[in-house]
Amino acid sequence: MAFICHLTLLFSGMRKVLFYMFSVLCAFCMSACSDDSNVDDTTLVIDVPVITDITFNSAEVKAVIKDAEFVERGVCYSTSKNPNMLNNKIVVGDATDELSVVLKDLSGNTKYYVRSYAVLQDNSVVYSEIVDFSTLANEDDELLGKYTPPMYSDNYMAINNWAYHDKWNLANIHDPDVFKADDGYYYMYQTDASYGDQHMGDGGHFHGRRSKDLVNWEYLGGTMREIPAWVNEKLNEYRKKLGLPGIQNPNLGFWAPTAGKVRDGLYRMYYSIIIFDPIDANNNKSSTERAFIGLMETSDPASNVWEDKGFVITSSSNRGKNWTWEENQWEETYFKFNAIDPSFFIDNDGKHWLIYGSWHSGIAAVELDAETGKVKQELPDPWGNDRDIEAYGTRIATRNGASRWQGSEAPEIIYRNNYYYLFLAYDAVDVPYNTRVVRSKNLLGPYYGLDGTDVTNTGGEAYPVLTHPYKFENSYGWVGFSHCGVFEDGNDNWFYVSQARFPDGVPGIYASNVVMMGHVRRILWTEDGWPVVLPERYGAVPDVKIKESELCGTWECINLKYEYGVQQESWEIVLGPDHKITSGDWKGRSWTYDENKQVLTIDETIKLCVAREVDWEREPRTHTLVFAGYEDINTYWGKLKK
Secondary structure (H helix, E strand, C coil): CCCCCEEEEECCCEEEEEEEEECCHHHHHHHHHHCCCCCCCCEEECCEEECCCCCCCCCCEEEEEECCCCCEEEEEECCCCCCCCCCEECCCCCCCEEEEEECCCCCCCEEEEEEEEEEEEECCEECCCCEEEEECCCCHHHHHHHHHHHHHCCCCCCHCCHHHHHHHHCCCCCEEEEEEEECCEEEECCCCCCCCCCCCCCCCEEEEECCCCCCEEEEEEEEECCCCCCHHHHHHHHHHHHCCCCCCCCEEEEEEEEEEEEECEEEEEEEEEEEEEEEECCCCEEEEECCEEEEECCCHHHHHCCCCEEEEEEEEECCCCEEEEECHHHHHCCCCCCCCCCEECCCCCCCEEEEECCCCEEEEEECCCCCCEEEEECCCEEEEECCCCHHCCCEEECCCCCCCCCCEEEEEEEEECCCEEEEECCCCCCCCCEEEEEECCCCCCCCCCCCEEEECEEEEECCCEEECCCCCCCCCCCCEEEEEEEEECCCCCEEEEEECCCCCCCCCCCCCCHHHHEEEEEEECCCCCEEECCCCCCCCCCCCCHHHHHHHHHHEEEEEEEECCHHHHHHHEEECCCCEEEEEECCCHHHHHHHHCEEEEECEEEEEEEEEEEEECCCCCEEEEEEEEEECCCEEEEECCC
């Protein structure tokens, strides 16, 4: 009987090769049959291998070999185009038809050829068709290749109200503050905010969230379930002393909480409650009532159960009982220090401080009692002259030393490498809002800007600008971008968090400027110790070292130069492989890159910190390169276009 090897290709999902073993002439029929076989009426089905889970040094191979009596089967592979059993092979002894093996110890960035095989009873060998794949260049490429960016929408209109709070992530964020707790979670607290819905919702005030990765946030609800009784009591205590009637149901606002760890088992939250009623309802030129800062404590932020500890401080005035002011004469407003926007800080000597203030005369620092969390010095009545109200704090920053009304607020202090850094919000909250930073060797100042401006004693524009209304391509951009919290992960990795708003007039969104999304961004540090906030939000992109070759290409750049209410738009530059900038506003300049420091230098003058972040404007989102840095008082942001 003549035996003929006949090959039939089957296609049912994956390609299959069906061998009928009829003859020793198989080698002349098709290359998939290699040796003679003396198997009578035997059918062999052998898959074309499927390659999955490719890394820089491994890959998984899956195939099917069945319906034949064989003495051995497996997978062979090689960097040559025709792998056989004399090359690398993996024998599979499982009784099942399906086989799965992992190729290990492969070389990175290399093409491999693979086929499955079976050794028949006559020692002839049958092979499948060949398939090829390439390993990733290295472990870093693998990490980036598997990276999945955040996918939630910045337009959260479909989930804006309280009923969808479990889906918010970072939607409906206003004046956020973040700290890392002992349980490994980051906790965020904020001014009440919900687009198109009542602020109270179903959870009280000063709403909390938590996250393990700073990307995905779990909504916890309000931390203040009932308005503390001390607010009305303290308000009317002062009004009685001033000879004014009490206010039984004052119009309240709940603003700008700050929270942090005090010691093991104790966390404190300072918060602002604003009274919008006039001091004298019968005087149409009366200033509005004062604001209060209160205190809550918890031993476990995960419980979201906070115990109110009462009054801490209130707005103070050095104008005695003269609360009348002429319309639009903002520089003559009543209060010296406005008791909102608290920030809590423990210095290197273990002293506790409350940093607070908004507009009016500037930013104040007052020492706290470490045990109680209350102001250490006894507070007199909050009106009189400068000497009468000294206990309400020391001014550490002002934008305009001659005015009682100035666009600066929301202080935040951190300490790093022998400097205290004071972050400030400038201008109106709707569009112009922007972030500045100054620094000092002493907590109480004087604080100086990058250009040497003394914002403690003289006042003025604080530089550098860290955030500003801006717009990259393919987006409406962001405005109202400030009131930050600054925090670290315990390993000197620093982060910036604030709200940002859509600009006015976004199509399809009523009152789009009221849409507020929480932004978490990384902070990097220049060689001379100034912080830069990255131009794209944090997305947990793998921290893979950036090679010089990756920088070549077209970049979107933004100069965050301060212009009141102007949304700065991007322009392009091209970094050429010859280390020249071949187009754009910096055309003709040269560039160099320090791979160890990850610093891009333009003409030896502009130093730019380079990092990997998410391209939030691209569809679909992916990772890219970004930069941030300074030239004099100019702040530059950049993003590599793909």
